[in-house]
Amino acid sequence: MDKIREIIELIKFNILAFIDELKFVFVDDARYELLLNGFLNTLKITAGALVVGILIGIVIAAIRSSYDKNKESMKLRGGLGYRILSVLNAVCKLYLTVIRGTPVVVQLMISYFVIFVASQDGVPVAIFAFGINSGAYVAEIFRAGIMSIDNGQFEAGRSLGFNYFQTMRYIIIPQMFKAVLPTLCNEFIALLKETSVAGYVGVMDITKAGNVIAGRTFEYFIPLFTVALVYLVMVMILSSLVGKLERRLRKSER
Numbered sequence: 001m002d003k004i005r006e007i008i009e010l011i012k013f014n015i016l017a018f019i020d021e022l023k024f025v026f027v028d029d030a031r032y033e034l035l036l037n038g039f040l041n042t043l044k045i046t047a048g049a050l051v052v053g054i055l056i057g058i059v060i061a062a063i064r065s066s067y068d069k070n071k072e073s074m075k076l077r078g079g080l081g082y083r084i085l086s087v088l089n090a091v092c093k094l095y096l097t098v099i100r101g102t103p104v105v106v107q108l109m110i111s112y113f114v115i116f117v118a119s120q121d122g123v124p125v126a127i128f129a130f131g132i133n134s135g136a137y138v139a140e141i142f143r144a145g146i147m148s149i150d151n152g153q154f155e156a157g158r159s160l161g162f163n164y165f166q167t168m169r170y171i172i173i174p175q176m177f178k179a180v181l182p183t184l185c186n187e188f189i190a191l192l193k194e195t196s197v198a199g200y201v202g203v204m205d206i207t208k209a210g211n212v213i214a215g216r217t218f219e220y221f222i223p224l225f226t227v228a229l230v231y232l233v234m235v236m237i238l239s240s241l242v243g244k245l246e247r248r249l250r251k252s253e254r
Helices: 002-030 032-077 080-101 104-115 122-148 151-159 164-201 206-217 221-253
Strands: none
Touching (some): 032 080, 032 206
């Protein structure tokens, strides 16, 4: 009995010590507010970058898929339209090569220290940088989705009297979104984790907040593991939603 009592007392002592350590790390000097603000900034950057990436992705995917599907017929006809589309396609390919071939943290630092050197707020700059980076990957996701749609859908749109852009808007893009939505959600998860480097330009995201708390308290275990746990919970929630979305899409196809 004495041995059991000693074990219980030891467990109670360790629990109370851990609670005191949590209080010292997060409650004292209201350091938990750093985590809350960092969490909100992480969500802002991720959501804003996703919107920017989707807009860029739609434009680039439309240009590149239009060129791939129509280059033979447009080349035979020639004219200004073919030249303009060829130039736009070349610009898009250059953008994809540069963005996908350089690290996102370097792009972030160039955006903050070179392009927006006068900016006082790093959050919009981070949204811009991560949005530009995400747009390159979203564009290829969308392009693959458009190219996977049967050419008969384009012909059906033309038979209804739609021009090419109306066919893309009303027939192709809605089907493309349904096909690539699970992959797009996975890109959103990857983007969420990539924003952890936003602290390189002074943005107080959740990773930076954890580092700041660790530096002030000289306690690294609790702040950094808390940050990791927050990311893990967010990714698990998003992964669960993606799984439910995929199951619903499979049911709707039956």
